[in-house]
Amino acid sequence: xxxxxxxxxxxxxxxxxxxxxxxxxxxxxxxxxxxxxxxxxxxxxxxxxxxxxxxxxxxxxxxxxxxxxxxxxxxxxxxxxxxxxxxxxxxxxxxxxxxxxxxxxxxxxxxxxxxxxxxxxxxxxxxxxxxxxxxxxxxxxxxxxxxxxxxxxxxxxxxxxxxxxxxxxxxxxxxxxxxxxxxxxxxxxxxxxxxxxxxxxxxxxxxxxxxxxxxxxxxxxxxxxxxxxxxxxxxxxxxxxxxxxxxxxxxxxxxxxxxxxxxxxxxxxxxxxxxxxxxxxxxxxxxxxxxxx
Amino acid sequence: xxxxxxxxxxxxxxxxxxxxxxxxxxxxxxxxxxxxxxxxxxxxxxxxxxxxxxxxxxxxxxxxxxxxxxxxxxxxxxxxxxxxxxxxxxxxxxxxxxxxxxxxxxxxxxxxxxxxxxxxxxxxxxxxxxxxxxxxxxxxxxxxxxxxxxxxxxxxxxxxxxxxxxxxxxxxxxxxxxxxxxxxxxxxxxxxxxxxxxxxxxxxxxxxxxxxxxxxxxxxxxxxxxxxxxxxxxxxxxxxxxxxxxxxxxxxxxxxxxxxxxxxxxxxxxxxxxxxxxxxxxxxx
Amino acid sequence: xxxxxxxxxxxxxxxxxxxxxxxxxxxxxxxxxxxxxxxxxxxxxxxxxxxxxxxxxxxxxxxxxxxxxxxxxxxxxxxxxxxxxxxxxxxxxxxxxxxxxxxxxxxxxxxxxxxxxxxxxxxxxxxxxxxxxxxxxxxxxxxxxxxxxxxxxxxxxxxxxxxxxxxxxxxxxxxxxxxxxxxxxxxxxxxxxxxxxxxxxxxxxxxxxxxxxxxxxxxxxxxxxxxxxxxxxxxxxxxxxxxxxxxxxxxxxxxxxxxxxxxxxxxxxxxxxxxxxxxxxxxxxxxxxxxxxxxxxxx
Numbered sequence: 001x002x003x004x005x006x007x008x009x010x011x012x013x014x015x016x017x018x019x020x021x022x023x024x025x026x027x028x029x030x031x032x033x034x035x036x037x038x039x040x041x042x043x044x045x046x047x048x049x050x051x052x053x054x055x056x057x058x059x060x061x062x063x064x065x066x067x068x069x070x071x072x073x074x075x076x077x078x079x080x081x082x083x084x085x086x087x088x089x090x091x092x093x094x095x096x097x098x099x100x101x102x103x104x105x106x107x108x109x110x111x112x113x114x115x116x117x118x119x120x121x122x123x124x125x126x127x128x129x130x131x132x133x134x135x136x137x138x139x140x141x142x143x144x145x146x147x148x149x150x151x152x153x154x155x156x157x158x159x160x161x162x163x164x165x166x167x168x169x170x171x172x173x174x175x176x177x178x179x180x181x182x183x184x185x186x187x188x189x190x191x192x193x194x195x196x197x198x199x200x201x202x203x204x205x206x207x208x209x210x211x212x213x214x215x216x217x218x219x220x221x222x223x224x225x226x227x228x229x230x231x232x233x234x235x236x237x238x239x240x241x242x243x244x245x246x247x248x249x250x251x252x253x254x255x256x257x258x259x260x261x262x263x264x265x266x267x268x269x270x271x272x273x274x275x276x277x278x279x280x281x282x283x284x285x286x287x288x289x290x291x292x293x
Numbered sequence: 294x295x296x297x298x299x300x301x302x303x304x305x306x307x308x309x310x311x312x313x314x315x316x317x318x319x320x321x322x323x324x325x326x327x328x329x330x331x332x333x334x335x336x337x338x339x340x341x342x343x344x345x346x347x348x349x350x351x352x353x354x355x356x357x358x359x360x361x362x363x364x365x366x367x368x369x370x371x372x373x374x375x376x377x378x379x380x381x382x383x384x385x386x387x388x389x390x391x392x393x394x395x396x397x398x399x400x401x402x403x404x405x406x407x408x409x410x411x412x413x414x415x416x417x418x419x420x421x422x423x424x425x426x427x428x429x430x431x432x433x434x435x436x437x438x439x440x441x442x443x444x445x446x447x448x449x450x451x452x453x454x455x456x457x458x459x460x461x462x463x464x465x466x467x468x469x470x471x472x473x474x475x476x477x478x479x480x481x482x483x484x485x486x487x488x489x490x491x492x493x494x495x496x497x498x499x500x501x502x503x504x505x506x507x508x509x510x511x512x513x514x515x516x517x518x519x520x521x522x523x524x525x526x527x528x529x530x531x532x533x534x535x536x537x538x539x540x541x542x543x544x545x546x547x548x549x550x551x552x553x554x555x556x557x558x559x560x561x562x563x564x565x566x567x568x569x570x571x572x573x574x575x576x577x578x
Numbered sequence: 579x580x581x582x583x584x585x586x587x588x589x590x591x592x593x594x595x596x597x598x599x600x601x602x603x604x605x606x607x608x609x610x611x612x613x614x615x616x617x618x619x620x621x622x623x624x625x626x627x628x629x630x631x632x633x634x635x636x637x638x639x640x641x642x643x644x645x646x647x648x649x650x651x652x653x654x655x656x657x658x659x660x661x662x663x664x665x666x667x668x669x670x671x672x673x674x675x676x677x678x679x680x681x682x683x684x685x686x687x688x689x690x691x692x693x694x695x696x697x698x699x700x701x702x703x704x705x706x707x708x709x710x711x712x713x714x715x716x717x718x719x720x721x722x723x724x725x726x727x728x729x730x731x732x733x734x735x736x737x738x739x740x741x742x743x744x745x746x747x748x749x750x751x752x753x754x755x756x757x758x759x760x761x762x763x764x765x766x767x768x769x770x771x772x773x774x775x776x777x778x779x780x781x782x783x784x785x786x787x788x789x790x791x792x793x794x795x796x797x798x799x800x801x802x803x804x805x806x807x808x809x810x811x812x813x814x815x816x817x818x819x820x821x822x823x824x825x826x827x828x829x830x831x832x833x834x835x836x837x838x839x840x841x842x843x844x845x846x847x848x849x850x851x852x853x854x855x856x857x858x859x860x861x862x863x864x865x866x867x868x869x870x871x872x873x874x875x876x877x
Contacts, residue, residue: 095313124325185303187307217409271407278402297708
């Protein structure tokens with residue numbers, strides 16, 4: 001009897017631990033929605049979605065989210081343009097070409113690449129990549145989208161390469177043999193058989209990488225500037241959603257003011273986008289797992 | 294050129310590109326290490342570790358920053374480890390298949406994908422304001438703990454999953470209760486993997502900057518914290534602070550701070566990899 | 579049984595007619611891709627050209643493990659040769675010697691001569707991809723690519739540089755007909771091949787192998803994962819394919835070896851114990867191990 005009670009209490013405690021995850025999600029949604037509702041009672045949703053300027057901290061206030069979103073998407077597109085070909089190639093090379101010793105040396109180093117704090121990459125973008133790019137393109141501003149975009153891309157390479165490699169690895173050996181037996185090269189086998197067979201896993205890796213790039217903060221906060229601007233020109237300073245939140249948080253904006261609420265409405269926009277992406281990847285992953293089992 | 298030659302040529306060309314693509318990240322890591330070494334190595338001295346922040350770059354140090362980092366990491370670990378392991382055990386051993394476990398699963402997968410700055414907004418409203426913790430170590434630690442919780446949970450579940458059923462059955466057969474089986478057999482057997490996950494999670498937390506800025510850590514803190522209710526700064530925020538200043542001397546300080554941060558990260562990740570390899574080698578199920 | 583034979587001979591007739599119709603197209607195809615199938619003219623010719631396949635003192639290792647010792651066999655064109663023996667005897671390794679599939683395994687080493695059409699296929703001037711086009715393979719478990727039925731058969735042509743749509747479509751049709759699976763799939767050519775039954779998948783894999791016009795076909799226990807009816811269909815197919823190809827099969831099934839093969843080689847613990855006409859091997863084995871094995875005393 002006593003034993004049973006103890007078991008029940010323990011199960012209850014463990015349940016509470018798991019429930020904290022649900023509470024966290026609820027908390028995030030509640031915080032973002034409550035503050036945003038207050039924000040939208042003062043700023044019409046239409047202005048938020050269509051105004052092309054974002055100047056909440058200026059005297060002439062505009063609350064159009066588009067410039068922040070364009071900055072966020074611009075740096076993300078640059079990052080994925082870099083990370084997808086490099087990450088996928090790395091995955092193919094490691095799973096199909098490289099020797100075991102090479103693979104077991106390179107993989108931990110790539111993991112370290114993904115583990116280095118992003119504030120360090122911000123410093124790298126600002127002090128190495130931007131000056132280097134300025135040699136090639138003298139018109140490049142000190143703050144710009146291209147340099148943090150490239151560095152962010154290299155940072156998320158391990159994310160794409162390791163998940164894609166797992167997906168390629170899960171393709172049955174018999175398909176490789178079938179392809180080689182018809183006289184294909186490794187390259188043909190990789191692109192015509194393995195990548196199509198592993199496509200869902202690769203898509204998941206790319207979606208997660210996009211979601212990571214959208215939410216990345218410190219690299220862009222340090223190297224992309226703080227000038228919300230509706231542009232897709234990678235050479236000029238811009239501002240991302242995340243940088244804006246950092247900018248306001250670091251300043252002296254009084255709690256409860258409209259400016260304070262802007263960070264939650266900006267945060268809500270970012271949260272909704274990443275939530276959609278994460279759920280898509282979750283369901284693809286689930287479907288794909290069932291396919292192989 | 295016939296088809297065979299073309300095929301072989303393409304394959305070889307791809308190999309060259311692939312070696313380049315695989316090594317570009319490593320090259321960047323190399324350049325990064327050399328760059329921070331050149332910029333900041335000469336700034337590393339006892340004075341740098343024992344000085345408070347200052348308006349004059351050459352007097353400034355990371356004393357409050359690394360002490361703050363220690364406080365934050367200790368408190369975060371105390372919060373995240375028991376909750377994360379507990380939730381992992383619940384999900385793997387107790388929760389029954391059904392809508393609830395599916396819901397939890399989607400939930401955790403989503404939390405893992407929420408941008409860290411959003412956790413900052415949660416911490417700002419819930420811990421700093423609602424629970425009146427203020428801009429304290431406690432508020433920062435709770436925020437970071439929630440942020441790394443999914444990592445601890447997932448690695449706990451994976452390690453528990455790897456423990457063979459026979460071990461559980463052997464324990465039950467001797468009359469042990471469920472919790473006795475879990476705490477005395479399953480968890481010790483899974484400990485290597487759980488530890489690896491914890492180290493990786495803490496290594497993630499140590500470099501997190503954005504959520505702590507949002508909960509208000511980007512302030513001038515001229516003293517080291519005495520309790521979890523004090524305000525604080527941490528190493529990555531001190532670095533961000535220095536990087537953001539226009540004067541070049543502060544960039545030198547930033548580089549020196551980065552050396553410290555990178556060394557900590559590499560040591561933590563390296564030991565996690567070693568631990569994982571050793572655990573996988575020793576335990577052959 | 580008699581009924582089945584009739585069906586087969588009908589299918590055979592059908593194929594013969596279709597083949598006649600296609601003759602001109604096939605000739606054209608030979609001009610386009612066939613030329614590359616021939617081994618390099620410059621390679622020196624060793625051994626008896628009358629033999630399609632010949633191995634002389636072949637030895638194989640996986641790392642330190644000596645899997646095959648001193649195997650010498652010659653195979654005449656347009657015959658079926660069965661490789662039999664208990665598990666782990668090296669027969670599959672030996673089969674994979676002929677399309678150099680073993681090369682994909684780390685630590686594999688081969689000594690001795692392996693000749694196809696009198697040319698040493700382990701010569702350093704041989705292009706492995708080219709060799710593999712000439713030596714088709716069907717695997718133990720059906721392994722269609724996760725693509726459409728059509729694309730599966732077209733794959734070998736595409737990777738070998740054929741782009742002519744008409745030629746590809748014709749070859750796909752002809753190969754599927756020759757593999758006796760056309761009637762079952764002709765309305766669903768663009769459906770995913772993974773939706774087919776195991777037996778259909780395996781015949782699709784045979785169609786895929788013959789689409790690139792090999793001269794040798796290797797079958798590694800190609801029916802072991804199939805039900806008896808599908809197995810019967812494939813055995814009939816082997817008998818039918820013999821007139822165009824030289825076929826080597828690995829099988830665990832004694833009856834199958836007896837039914838389909840002209841010659842049989844018995845392997846035991848890495849040695850080739852006995853090689854003779856199939857009837858001789860089964861009715862009058864010379865070696866005690868062979869006698870025990872075909873008599874079902876171990877397996």
